[in-house]
Amino acid sequence: MIFEVWAPKATAVEVDTMGSRRAMTRGDGGWWSQEVAEAGHGTRYAFTVDGEGPYPDPRSRRQPEGIFGPSAVYEHDRFTWADHDWKGRDLRGGVVYELHIGTFTQEGTFSAAIEKLPHLIELCVDFVEIMPVAPVPGMRNWGYDGVDLYAVNETYGGPDGLKSFVDACHRAGIGVILDVVYNHLGPSGNFLRPFGPYFAGFEGSYWGEAVNLDGPDSDEVRRYFIGNALQWLRDYHIDGLRLDAVHALHDRRATHLLAELAAEVDVLACAVGRPLSLIAESDLNDPRMVRSLDAGGLGMTAQWNDDVHHALHCAVSGESHGYYQDFADLSALAKVLTHGVVHDGTYSSFRARSHGHSFAGVPGHRLVACLQNHDQIGNRPLGDRLPLPALKLGAGLLLTSPFTPMLFMGEEWGSRSPFLFFSDHVDQELRGSEGTRRAREFVGYGYRWDAPDPSDEETFLRSKLDWSEVKEEAHWSLLCWYRDLIALRKALPELSDPRLDRVRVEVDPLARWLVMWRGELAVAVNFAQETVTVPVGKGTVLLASDEPISTDTDGLRLPAQSMVITRPA
Template identity: 50%
Template structure:
C-alpha cells in the first residue's frame, strides 16, 4: 500500500490535487500529514495546496516533467527493469574518475546521448564516471548547482528513466557511477521548500543567503530530507557513490554532524544492498576529520577532493600566481602535497592571511581525489579555458604524468584526455531578468578579483556561451589530440600494471628537485619519474636508470645511463623494473612536431 506523506509543520490545512480532484490530508505527529486513499499510481501528476495557497510541487517529487514550477509526477521505481544484477563497482583505491556534465558532454546533452560515448571512456581506462548534479533546476541549461527539485532528475536531460538507462549502460561496461549532490543550498528559482517548513535558517550567513537548517528547531526532519535524498540516488538509481558539494559551507553545530549521520545511513544501506558505496567530499578546509572514523571524532567519509594538489600542480605548470595560486608555484609545494597530503596543514597562508588546515598524519593517498582540471577550475576562469588552451602540449603531458602517477585517486575532466579546444564556460538560463543581471555582475566582480578583464567575460545568460562549451568529439581522432589521448591511455595502463603506483602510502614516496633548474624526480618503489620543466635541455642526476626499462617518454630524445639522464626541455620520462606497460613498442614517445597545435 502506498500512502502520501508530506511534512508541513506550520500549515493548518493540506490538500492534494490528484487525478483532477482535491483531497484533504490528515494531520499527524511533528508536522506530518498523510493521505492513505486514494493511492497514487505510477505516472500520476499531482500538486499540493497549503492553507488554500498553491498549487505547489512536492518537495520530494520524483519527476518534474514540465519543469520545477509544474506538477509533480509519481514514480514507482519498481517499474524499471534493471540489467545490472550482481554488479559491484571497482574499489575507489583502484579508480580513475571521469567528471562530466550531461548538458555539454554531447551535442544532444541528454542521458541517452551520453551512453553513445561510454565505450571511449572504457577504452581510455576509466573506472568511475562522476556526473555533475542532475537534480532538476529551473532552467534548461546550467551547471546543476542551482537544483531545487532534489529528488527529480532534470527533465531536459531525460528524466528518471533516462538516468536509469545511463547508469545501467555504465554498469554493463564495468563503469561505476558517482553523482555530485548539493546539500548546502538550493537554487534561487523554483525553490518551494520554504513554503512547506523551516528548511532554512537566518542564524547563519552563506554565499547563497539563509543556511540549510541542520541544527535548529525542526532540523531532525530537514536532515532526514537530505539523507533520504542521498539514499534514493544510491538505492533507486543504483549510483555507486556520491560527491558532496562544498562541505565547508554546511553550518551545523550538532553533537552528531550531518555528514556523520549521512555516512552512517549510507553504511546501513550498503550492508542491506550488499553493494559497495562511497562518499566523497569537496572541502576547502584541509581537515582530515572528513575521512576519520566517527570513533575518533571524524565524519566517516571515504575521500575528499585535494584542492592543494590541483593548485600546486597548476601553479607549477602555468606560472600563474593570482588569487589562491599565490600560495603555490614552487616545486617544493608540489612535493609537499605528494608526500604529506596537503601543503597547508596548519601553516600560514598568504592568500587567506591566516594559518590554514591541519596535518593529515596517517592518511593514505586514496583518501584524496586529485585532479589537474575540473569543472570549477576550468569553468571559473574568465574564458573557461582549459590547460590545453593555455599550455604547450608538452607541459600538459608533464601534468598528466604527475597526476596519473600520484598517490591520489586521479580524476579527469571531460575532454581533458585529448586536449579539447572547446572551453567550459559558466552558463545560466535564468528567466527572471533581475536574477540574470545579478549573475552577470557577480561573475564580473569575481573575475576582476583574479585580475581578469571583466569586459572579456562571456555573458553566462547567452545561449551561445552554453553551446561553445559542448565537447567536439571529432577532435579526439585528429592530430594533435589523438596523440595526447594515447599518452593519457598509456599512463592509465601504467598505473594499472605497476603496483607501486596504486600504493597509497605517502611515506613511501621519495622526491628530489632543484627549484632553480626546474627539474623534479619522484620515485615510487621501482618506478621513477623524471621531469624537466626548464626551457632548455639538461642532464639530471639519477642513479640506477641504466638498470631499469624506459616505459614512457614525452619526447624521443631521452638518453639515460647509470649516472642520470639528458632530458629535452619541457619533457617527462618514466622508468621501472620489469616489462613494458604498452606492448613491445616501448619507449612510448611523441615528437614535438606531432604535438604542436
C-alpha cells in the same frame, strides 16, 4: 496511493490531483497524508499549504513540466535493471572521470552519453562522476542551482534516463558517482519555505541561505537530505556521492550531518552488498573529514584536494595569481606529493591566516586530485583549459601519484572547447544580474573578469565537447598518452600505492625539474623550456612522453617539457 508531505506549521494542507483538491489529514510529527485510490504512476499532483500554492512536492520524484509545474508520481520498481552482476567498485585504486551531461555530447542527454561509453572503456577509467542532475531553472545549468532534489532534470532524460545511464555504465564495468548539493538550494523555483523550516535564516555562503541543520524542527530537515542521498544509492544504483562544498554546511550538533550520513550509508552498503562511497568537497584541509567514525572523524571515503591541483597547475602553467601564489614554487609540488597538502597549518597568503592541518597517516587514495575540473576551468572568466604540453606533464604526475586521480571530460585529448559558466534563469532579474554576480564572486582572484554572458545560449553551446578533435594527430597522441599512463598505473602496483610516507621527491626549483620516486620507479619531469639533466641512473624506460631520452654520467637528459617513467638499474 497515499500522498504524504511534511508541513509542521501548517493549519491546512490539500493535495491537488486528478482535477480536484482534497484535504489532507495531519499526523504525528507534522506529516500530512491523504489516500487517492485511483492515483498511480504518472499522476500529476501538487500541494496547497494554508491556501497558498499549488507547490510541487518537496520530495517530488519527477517534474515532467519543469520546476514550476506539478509533480508526477514515479514508481521506482517499474524500471527493469540489467546490472545484476554488478558488485560495485571500491574507490581505492580507481580513476575518476568527471563530466557534465549537458555538454559531454552535442545532444546533452543520458542516452547520448551512453553512446560514448566505449571511449571511457578504452581510456580504462573506473568511475564517471556526473555533475548535479536535479531540476534547474530553464534548459541549461551547471546543476548547482538545483531544486526538487529528489527528481532528475527532464532535459537530460528524467529518472529513467539516469537509470539507463547507470545501468549501461555498470554493464561496462564502470561505477557512477553523482554530484549532490546539500549546502544550499537554487534561488529560483525553490518552494520548500512554505512547507516548513528548511532554512536557517542567515546567509550560509555566497551561494544562498543556509539550510536548517541544527535549529528547531531540524530533525526532519536532516532526514530530507539523508533520505535524498540514500535514494540515489539505493533506487538509482549509484555507487558514490560527491558532496558539494561541505564547508558551507552549518551544523553545530554533537553528531555532524556528514557523520550521520556516513553511518546511514554504511548500513545501506551492508544491505545492498556493494561498496558505497562519499566524497566531500572541502577547502578546510581538515583530515577529520576522511577519518573513520570510530576514530572520531566524519567518515567520508575521500575528499577533493585543491592543494594538489594548485601545485600541479602552477608547475605546468607558470601562473601565480590569486590563490596560486603559495603554490608557484616547485617546492610546493614536492610537498603535496609527499604530505598530501601544502597548507597543513602553514600561512595561507590568499586567506591571510594560517590554514589546515597535517594529513600524516591519511592514505593518498582518500584524496581525490586533479589537473582540471569543472570549477578550476569554469571559474576562469573565459573557461579556458590547459594547453597540450601542460596536460602531458600534469597528467604524467597525476596518474603516477599516490592520490585518487580524477580527469575532466575532454582533458584526455586536450579539448579546445572552453567550459564556461552558463545558466538559464526564468526570473528576469536573476537572468540579468547573473554575470555581475559572478564577477563579484571572484573579486581578488587575480582575473580581469571579461566573461561572456552566462545567460546567452551561445555560452552553453561553446562549452560542448567537439568529439571530432580526437581524430586530429596532436589530440590523438595526447589521448594515447593518457591511455598508456592509466594502463601503466594499473599494471604496476608501485604507481597506485597510496602510502604518502613511501613517496620520495627530489626537486630543483631553479632548473625546473622534479623526480618522484614510487618504490623503485622514478618519475622524472622537466618543466623547463630547455633540455636538463636529472639525477636518475641508467635503467629501463617504461614510458616516455618525448624522444630522445639519453643518459650521461650525471643522469637522464630530458628534452624541454618532457617526462619519463623509468626503473633505474
